[in-house]
Amino acid sequence: MRKANIIRKSILYLILILLSVVCLLPFYWMLRSSLMDVSQIFVMPPIWFPHPIKFSNYKEALSILPFGRYFLNTFYIVAFVVSGTIITSSLCAYSFARIRWKGRDFVFGILMTALMLPYAVTLIPTFIGWHALGFYGTYVPLTVPAWFGGGVFNIFLLRQFFLTIPKELDEAALVDGASHFTIYSRIIIPLSKPALIVVGLFSFINTWNDFLGPLVYLDNENKYTLSLGIMQFQGMYSAQWQYMMAASTVVVLPTVLIFLIGQNYFIEGIALTGLKG
Amino acid sequence: MSTASPALDVKNRIKRSKSEKKNLAAGILFAMPVLLGFLIFVIGPMVASAYFSLTDYSIASTPKFVGFGNYKRLFSNEDPFFYKSLGVTTYYVFFSVPAQIIFALIMALLLNKEIKGRPIFRTIFYLPTIVPGVASAAIWIWLMDPDLGLLNQILSMLGLPGSKWIFSETTVIPALVLMSLWTTGGTMIIFLAGLQGIPRQLYEAIEVDGGNGWHKFWYITMPMITPTLFFNLIMGLIGGFQVFTQAYIMTSGGPNNASLFYVYYLYREAFSNFRMGSACAIAWVLFIIIAVLTFIVFKTSNKWVYYEGGGNK
Numbered sequence: 001m002r003k004a005n006i007i008r009k010s011i012l013y014l015i016l017i018l019l020s021v022v023c024l025l026p027f028y029w030m031l032r033s034s035l036m037d038v039s040q041i042f043v044m045p046p047i048w049f050p051h052p053i054k055f056s057n058y059k060e061a062l063s064i065l066p067f068g069r070y071f072l073n074t075f076y077i078v079a080f081v082v083s084g085t086i087i088t089s090s091l092c093a094y095s096f097a098r099i100r101w102k103g104r105d106f107v108f109g110i111l112m113t114a115l116m117l118p119y120a121v122t123l124i125p126t127f128i129g130w131h132a133l134g135f136y137g138t139y140v141p142l143t144v145p146a147w148f149g150g151g152v153f154n155i156f157l158l159r160q161f162f163l164t165i166p167k168e169l170d171e172a173a174l175v176d177g178a179s180h181f182t183i184y185s186r187i188i189i190p191l192s193k194p195a196l197i198v199v200g201l202f203s204f205i206n207t208w209n210d211f212l213g214p215l216v217y218l219d220n221e222n223k224y225t226l227s228l229g230i231m232q233f234q235g236m237y238s239a240q241w242q243y244m245m246a247a248s249t250v251v252v253l254p255t256v257l258i259f260l261i262g263q264n265y266f267i268e269g270i271a272l273t274g275l276k277g
Numbered sequence: 278m279s280t281a282s283p284a285l286d287v288k289n290r291i292k293r294s295k296s297e298k299k300n301l302a303a304g305i306l307f308a309m310p311v312l313l314g315f316l317i318f319v320i321g322p323m324v325a326s327a328y329f330s331l332t333d334y335s336i337a338s339t340p341k342f343v344g345f346g347n348y349k350r351l352f353s354n355e356d357p358f359f360y361k362s363l364g365v366t367t368y369y370v371f372f373s374v375p376a377q378i379i380f381a382l383i384m385a386l387l388l389n390k391e392i393k394g395r396p397i398f399r400t401i402f403y404l405p406t407i408v409p410g411v412a413s414a415a416i417w418i419w420l421m422d423p424d425l426g427l428l429n430q431i432l433s434m435l436g437l438p439g440s441k442w443i444f445s446e447t448t449v450i451p452a453l454v455l456m457s458l459w460t461t462g463g464t465m466i467i468f469l470a471g472l473q474g475i476p477r478q479l480y481e482a483i484e485v486d487g488g489n490g491w492h493k494f495w496y497i498t499m500p501m502i503t504p505t506l507f508f509n510l511i512m513g514l515i516g517g518f519q520v521f522t523q524a525y526i527m528t529s530g531g532p533n534n535a536s537l538f539y540v541y542y543l544y545r546e547a548f549s550n551f552r553m554g555s556a557c558a559i560a561w562v563l564f565i566i567i568a569v570l571t572f573i574v575f576k577t578s579n580k581w582v583y584y585e586g587g588g589n590k
Contacts, residue, residue, distance in 0.1 A: 016387055020401045026416050026459065027404070029427050033419065046430050088310040101304030102297065111311060114319050116511075116571055118519055120540045121564045124547050124556045125322035125329060131336060148314025155311060180303045209409040211522050216548065227411045231526060234415060241419055248412040255407045263400055267466055 030252070034058070034245035041241055054242070058250070061243040064236075067250065069222065070229040077225065078207045080143040085150030085203040086196055092149050093158035094184045098170055108159075114152045119212075127216055141217045142210075146203070154199045157269065161195035162188060198269030201262045205255055226251045330557035340554065347558035359559070361534050362542035365450065369538070370517035373454045378509055381461040382502075385468035399469070403462035410522035417456050418443070418527055443528055446535040453523055453536065464509050471505030472498070500583040507574070507582045514570055518563060539563060 033041060034057055036050040062068070095101075096108050130141040149155060165188060173183050189196070211227045218224060224232070233247050259266060305312070330347055332340035351359040384402055388395055405413070420427045421442035429439035442452040479497045488496070524530050524541035531537075543563070547556035 016398050023401050023405055030416050042425055092308045092311040095304045095307035099300055099304040101301040104304060111315055118563055118567055120519055120543055121560045122322035124553055125325035145318055149311025205407050211411050227409055230411045244415055248415045252408050252412045259407045
């Protein structure tokens with residue numbers, strides 16, 4: 001009995017480790033290829049460990065295109081989107097979780113249907129609108145929408161969290177004559193840091209990774225984001241895998257770091273969305 | 278309550294209606310960003326899109342009303358790419374959504390066992406989902422390179438024949454389905470949360486009745502996980518119909534339109550052919566397809582989704 005158990009456990013761990021290897025292999029292959037000399041990349045059977053390690057690939061890849069500029073551009077957009085999302089989604093979530101107003105739940109239900117709306121449906125008319133207003137080629141279409149509630153999904157997530165905060169706290173403050181804004185900023189926000197971090201992290205990753213938005217709205221190379229930079233790079237150096245992978249590593253690294261730092265928040269946040277969905 | 282004096286009652290009512298009004302004002306004020314956002318970025322574009330879909334419009338000219346001309350052109354096969362892209366996308370969704378759900382569920386079930394290092398495995402399985410689409414596309418083109426890619430080299434090490442992966446008409450969609458399995462971490466986490474929400478006593482009851490592992494899975498885990506499954510199915514369908522980056526970066530819809538995904542086709546119609554009206558019609562067809570599919574899943578859900586307490590919540 002014990003023996004059978006040990007065997008079963010070993011098989012379980014073996015499968016888990018195998019799956020982990022499969023998940024990590026593409027990362028490793030990217031890193032490996034980015035540190036290799038061209039002559040080694042095309043050797044068969046493949047060399048698993050680059051020798052010598054060529055850090056110079058990074059220097060060369062990053063000097064081909066102005067990646068520093070793309071990095072700053074991306075960062076600029078991300079900063080605007082993340083701050084807008086956190087501020088406005090928490091205000092809206094406060095309304096739907098803590099203020100009792102007529103028609104509130106009905107309105108919230110309607111807003112929630114937007115979650116099911118394919119982005120492709122609004123893509124073209126939104127583009128036409130921004131174009132007509134003269135904002136094509138600027139960061140406005142990529143950043144300003146985040147200041148309008150920051151996405152229904154984030155409001156939903158924060159609302160779920162706000163609902164878990166005891167109501168008595170607000171009531172006591174209301175009796176003392178506090179305004180809703182005071183309750184929001186002095187009670188709810190300080191108690192909701194974990195949820196706000198989740199929203200911030202999600203919106204950071206989504207914006208950092210966004211491809212279609214910049215592709216549609218940016219025409220000037222000076223304004224390109226990292227995603228567009230990588231795409232452009234692909235067109236120019238399709239077979240130069242060592243440079244391609246070096247550039248990819250540079251783009252992937254920040255998201256991986258952010259994720260590893262905030263991973264517990266991420267996991268909790270995603271788990272929260274699936275429940276009571 | 279009925280014993281209270283009428284004067285006091287009226288006073289209370291006035292007070293209450295006053296505070297109700299105050300609450301309404303505050304509620305709307307706080308929700309203003311999303312209310313405006315919903316009007317400007319959802320309702321407005323939807324209405325505009327419906328109108329533009331009935332026009333001939335290239336961003337440079339003024340829209341010319343053509344009735345249902347755009348829709349007719351699509352459905353009459355005058356534009357051969359419409360049915361092609363619909364077929365390609367359906368093919369992809371049909372295989373990728375079940376594959377992703379099964380794969381994610383298996384991973385979640387494994388992680389739900391009593392194991393050490395669960396957080397580490399969880400992190401590893403989730404990690405691929407945060408990679409920017411453009412970068413993961415680049416990585417997978419390299420992995421799937423028919424001559425030098427890692428996948429074919431591993432196959433040849435195992436003595437198996439290689440594949441042309443995304444570079445052949447017949448294998449491009451299966452290859453992209455395979456690639457989509459790499460990023461099922463999010464689905465897995467949601468399943469895991471669902472699994473961990475199942476009360477222990479239910480399993481203990483089966484044990485008392487002498488049931489085995491299979492009984493536990495089939496009579497407890499599966500029914501209890503159906504709401505999560507339902508959520509993942511809907512999200513998977515919506516996501517599957519909107520694949521874009523892979524088509525744009527990895528295949529350009531090829532070879533020979535074998536990976537002409539619907540949203541890529543829509544993008545091309547709008548931003549390469551500058552047929553905004555037609556693109557809006559294409560978008561509306563997608564909207565209706567997704568709405569109908571979601572509706573069907575919702576309608577059939579009371580047959581297979583188990584809701585705790587038996588309510589309709």
